[in-house]
Amino acid sequence: MTEIGLRDFSRDLVQDVLATAEATDTTLPDAFTQRMIEHLTEAGELDDGLVCYHRARGVEVSGYAVSDDETRIDVFVTHFRHDVDNPTLPLSELETLMKRLRAFIDKCRDGYRTDVDDASPVFDMVQDLERALKAATTVRLLLFTNATARVLKVTPATVDGIEYVYRVWDIARLHRLLTSGTFHEPIVVDFVDRFGAPLPCLSTPATDRDYSVLLTIVPGNVLANLYDEYGTRLLELNVRSFLQTKGAVNRGIRESLLKTPERFLAYNNGISATASHVDLVRGADGATGIGKLHGLQIVNGGQTTASIHSAVQKDGADVTDVLVQAKVTVVSPDRLNEIVPAISRYSNTQNKVTTADFSSNDALHVDMEKLSRAVWAPSATGDGQDTHWFYERARGQYADELARQRTPARIKAWKLSNPTKQKFTKTDLAKYIASWDQLPHIVSRGAEKNFREFMIRLATNGRPAVDETYFRRTIAKAILFKETERLVSAKGFGGYRANIVTFTIAMLVNATSQRIDLDGIWRTQSLTPALEAAISQLCEPVQRSITNPPRAANIGEWCKRPESWTRVEALPWTVPTALAAELLDLRASRRQGAALPETAAPTDPAVAAAAAVPAQTWFETAHWAKETGSLQPWQRGLAFSLGQRCERKTAPTQKQAVQGIALLKEALRLGFRPAIPVENLPDA
Structure with a gap:
């Protein structure tokens, strides 16, 4: 690592944080904290993590993470400077930040939740930490900074059976992590x-x-x-x-x-x-x-x-x-x-190792990377400057490519063609697709957990054909997600933005039966006014639903449960007339799906019968049930899911088949008339 290399890395990091903060409408320290969580989670240093800033008298915290078995707690405090080139963090300030972070943990052990607003994300954080502290054996206090920091010499101490460990992640240590x-x-x-x-x-x-x-x-x-x-x-x-x-x-x-x-x-x-x-x-x-x-x-x-x-x-x-x-x-x-x-x-x-553990070289990610370097996105402003959506299959690829541009002129030109705000990672990809696939409760479990589930679904259902059409429509989903983030931020809800965004997209896709014109979004690199207005309207009831869980449950934990999505899915929301007018018809919307591999023909009679029902019919059933208020929410969801499986040529399970046949018979009894007549359904 050379001094010049570190200086360039520091400047690029600041620009990345500035662009991220602007794109996601967050503060600079929060954007930097999120970046650090992503880097350290991918490196195996963290078990995911949440950004949650809180400062009060004597305490300060920027976020936290709890290991799956709740034996280790990580709490973070962030120091970020964008107005100073190569900043340094004085030892006295470093020690002060660590003392404030340790004081926060101590307060959590002493019932701090009575001192914070129970409607804020801070309350959830304190509640999570209070519970985890009962079983934890280690608490790591981490300081994130883009400055150069002195080595903090603090001997780990054990108090009431919990070991407290102090770690500093400064710009030099981050540089070593990302370039090694x-x-x-x-x-x-x-x-x-x-x-x-x-x-x-x-x-x-x-x-x-x-x-x-x-x-x-x-x-x-x-x-x-x-x-x-x-x-x-x-x-x-x-x-x-x-x-x-x-x-x-x-x-x-x-x-x-x-x-x-x-x-x-x-x-x-x-x-x-x-x-x-x-x-x-x-x-x-x-x-x-x-x-x-x-x-x-x-x-x-x-x-x-x-x-x-x-x-x-x-x-x-x-x-x-x-x-x-x-x-x-x-x-x-x-x-x-x-x-x-x-x-x-x-x-x-x-x-146990799942397919998700072998993801970096998976064909889908390799193909997405290749296409992201080759496919030019049309200018969103009409200035003729086409751009790439840069897919970072492996950590640090964006920085590596930028480093290869040796002159200021080449660096400027490359950044114009590959804007930071259009860089996305494997976990981002999984988030965009899972939200479109109406799995907001999975997205709410965190970036890495959602990504693992995404890879498992790929292994189970088969990989799509990743061609230019697939790439463009995936980018359209990314634009939908990013613009929803912007519109939700404008509401000033005060917390749980990530959850509101994914649930809003899932509800929108469900209510429109996936008839949003992804190709149109790609062509304009933006959302239509009608779509923006619908999102702005829809996010309000979604926010009320997920932030008022039953039995005063922890909001963050509630959003991870399938019941939270069932509840949102059942909201009485009607697609506005302006948006309905520009939706694709059902047949065209089905063409937005990707062809997937063939599977063996099912042998179970019920499975065979359900698999023989055209995908269009299942989607029409879900749409009819939504429009008429017929059937239960879970039945509408099942009909939609069966349509997706039919498109992928993936046979349903025996249980899905039996329930699917039953709901289809019930829909027909209630007056549903599909475009393709359904005949000879077996007894469920």
Whole structure:
């Protein structure tokens, strides 16, 4: 990292935050906090997180995160300066911010919710933290700053069974995080030069020209040493980041390291690693050994590796007697992106791993990236300046591309063609699509959780054909989402904007039976006045619904439950006449869907009958039920879902089929007359 590199990175970060704040109508500190949450979550440092600023006498907080098992709490406080080039954060100010953050946590333990407005997001935050503090074993106090900060020397302290740990993420540390671990800087380990001897190994017979396999034993101190130097770069292609010691697997690893290190080889499954090249040498005993590994990556066993390092660093464990079995697959460099994820998928046995964990190289994301660089979006202002919607498939791609523009003139031209406000990430993509697919309660669970669910749905339902049409319509959904954010912000609701936005879009799509003209939005890069007016009107009853949960439940938690969407979906809202006049007809709106792979023909009679009903009929049923107030909300939703599955050529489940046939019969009995007659429906 050079001083010039850090200075340029700092300036680009400030511009990114300025653009983000303007686009989302948030404060600069909040926009910076959100960026930090996204970066640290993707790096495995956080379990998602929420921006929630609060300042009162003696306390200050910018947001928080609670691990899934509620054993770890993270609270953040942000210091952001945009008016000073290369700012510094004095130690006295840093300590003051940390004291205010710690005071906030202490107040949460003492019933602070009685002192805050129960209708504000701050109340939800305090309530969440009060509950989590009862089970938490660790509280991390994190300071986010775009300044250069002094090292904060605070020894972790344990109070009432909770360890308090202080961390500072300044501009230098963020720069290291976002610029490390790329394929351009492969890890090369010389075991002879560094550790005094090669690793003993056994090579397997060659079975494929694209790879070879070596079996070896790695001393624990070697793994700890490597992780100490390379950190998560060593795990770059791993299926997941190290999860501290919160899971049963990691606790078991730690216990084995501390109590029976000599038996670690017997108790642990070992690691799987990949390399692009291996240098084999003869050891002192004449046996073949691994002298040097080029492009080393641990793709399975990241938890084992990081647990050994953690045991050494935090517990002072002696890992001299620890041995770890390892399978090293030497893969041709041009096949890394294909073979390595497959190795991760098939070899991982320690924790359940879903398809979402193998997302970066998924064909959908690769195709979206390619199209985002090739497809020009028409000028929204008519000035002739066409632009790209830059899809950041991997962290830091936007900054990398910008860095390649060597002169001020090229930098300016590139930014005009790739405006920051049109950069979007994998989690953004999942948010846009899930909102359109009427899953606002899933979106409300957080960026990473929603993304994992998005990838699971892709694996279950099949990938769409990602062509230019699909890309344009996805960008139209992005524009719809961003403009809804702007319109909701203008209402000044005071909180829960993210929830209001996704629920409003879901309700709009549901009420219009997906007949919004996405192609029209792409052509103009904007919403029509009628659509804007409808969103502005609709968001008000949506806001009232989600911020008044039953039984005075926590609003944030309520928005994550399917019942919250059922309640919003049932709101008595009618599409305004001006918007109804510009909606697509049902047949044209169906053409906005993407073709998906064929699936095997169903064998269950009910499933076969439901699958035989045309998608158009299911959508017409949902639309008719909405217009007439017939059927239950869940039945309307099921009819819509069955239409989507029919489009994708994905058979419904047996339960869905039986319920679908029943609701369709009921609709026909009540007077529904589809364009394509339905005959010979079996008894449900």
